[in-house]
Amino acid sequence: MHSISVDRLPPGQFGLPVVGQTFAFLFDRDFAIKQYHRYGPIFKTRLLGEPTVFLIGPEAVEALLSSQMDCFSWRGGWPESFRILLGESLFLQDGEEHRHNRKLMMPAFHGAALAQYFETMVSVSRRYCDRWLRLGEFVWLEEMKQLTFDIASQLLVGADSGEEVAQLSRWFTELTNGLFALLPLSIPGTRFGRALAARDRLLQHLDRVVEQRQQQPTRDALSLLVQARDEAGNALSQEELTAQAMLLLFAGHETTTSMLTWLCLELGRHPQLWQRARSEQRELAERGPLELSQLSQMPYLDRLLMEVERLHPPVSGGFRRVVKPFEFGEYRVPEGWLALYSIIATHRLPDIYPDPERFDPDRFVERPQPYSLIGFGGGPRVCLGMAFAKLEMKIVASQLLREYDWEILPDQSLEAVAVPTRHPKDGLRVRFFRASA
Template structure:
């Protein structure tokens, strides 16, 4: 599997490019089993044409390691994601490569680790409690939209220093419009999803610019203030425009995927009373006071397993795009420079050669005795891998554990019967019904 001395006579991956211009894009966006059908037919690498580019889809832990580690320099993030991402999210860390990415990741790192996380804990818990109290009063609500608002508020308050209140709802709605435009046809005609996404982006950037100017004058403890003040070893700092796009990315990364995972968590806890019962027993052992602490969070080992299994079976994003900047061969097939690749998170996570009974929700596969994800490198990649592993992972883990602990310790709920629980992957995984809840009530003390 080397890119050296490539023989152009090596065959391209099997598969079809589809129709002129649009290729197989419509099937890709509408068929949940697009990659699975072709994997079953062609194996771990196949070709297609989606989102305007010839594409090699690569599947399995070996492919993940090839892309994320051993042949990392053959691929570009900036040239991989669709043009809609670049237009809507700007040239943020997500779409940077090489030294530029390394430098800016280093500037952003302090906002998501160490003392910053400790500082976030109390506010994060307070916001989560306010939503749980709100749902207790409502009793009936739709979880996906509520969790999206909650995680957006957490990201907005902690990362940008926004004030809690009505403006959060307004900004959250703008962000929903932006997210809905990421995987859609980029028609800038008034009334289209993409037109609304552009408007949402522009209004969010205006808001962010105002917030950055405020932080320059009066810094606080939020991540935006850290960004405004941070300099690298050469004394370089980010410009207002650079901070704006990085802040937009922090908002996006800080709530979209977490919303998806928390929605899936709530779904599986309702569907698997035995797992909920075991999670409750763990919380009862830890709960010597009503207060949740960082020390308790570290000791929630069963909840860790549950969250890993949510990541495995319900990954928020089905795969990752990269642009091919150096040609390569993989499993006997040649992929030219200028193509894009898509590595499949979903199909790797459901590979029976890695995970026992992969369609079954089984947190015990991650216990110390089994540790199925450690048998093969890069087999659990919901948060990426290698040097581009998710910067906000610790932030997301803390948020999800605080939420899960408060929910499991204090509440009982039922799912509304007859709702559509089939899963929609756009923009991130969620039930088509949004997960309708009824009888959300406090547990008897």
């Protein structure tokens, strides 16, 4: 065994004993980008007592997500609270177990299955647009959360619209609040204690739903998972199906809520861009009502969504544990370290995105270079629900742009808050009305 020479460690500072640079990381939203400008795409620090390597920019991120992914563990990287609350699901699995399960789950999120989800997405979003007209004024983040949860719970686990969806949604809010608890202690009444109780109720509920689907499959994604078989004819176990269903519901709504809210906010701030997006939609509307085939004919909306993903990525980065020494350029990172790839800092590199704070969809007239737009992660473990989320966002956006108008109300903070997913501080209060023809 050879020892790791200290001078091959990446540049950077560990900061104070134990806490290291945890406070700067938590409270300075420009921490990663400042360190990048000082040290480059790979640097060391200490977070919550652990030596940590940060990776920023296409080359470093590609190494972590793809060419050297075997040096990293997902399960060992995410905080304890994630491991406890999201349990035995794809997000936290590694190696062969992950590859096997991902292959079984993939068909429920691509091709023919997606096409089947189209009608439900259209009808649920239409119902919410009617509701928003009746309300007139509301906080959009909260409303989007209900909309995306309604779609996710109907399509993923076949929940009936109504009380079941509302109950599931309340449990998920409790669960999500617990994910970011710094001290994940199981004490009843604390934030984490409530999250654990919500997790148990969700698992019990989903366990029953899995049993029902095993007896009688329906048209939801869970039914496809129940019926999926590997080459040897094996299915996912009951326990695994329940855990995966919970992950899908969790992953499938907060993130989409965040991007849709920022899209509406940026359109409200940029009337000229809004006009271009509306013209594109109205030209399509002249040819008939929204249908699946139209969704591939919206280049401007595609660019708008890419720019929202760049400037407001719902997830700011991803954690890993180094399980085999990892080499990048002249540096070597030892086994046992924590690794963090920064989505938000990669999206703000001025060499790739000049004037990075400016909202400008036309940056994406050309396709982005690989691993420079990574709001959904990348490589073999890119977000499983990416196509599902993009389908849903385009359907909601098309309907909004064709028929409605909104104004951002004064006296509110639109400052970005990073957790649980990036959102405007006061949630975006708007006045909503029908657009003139």
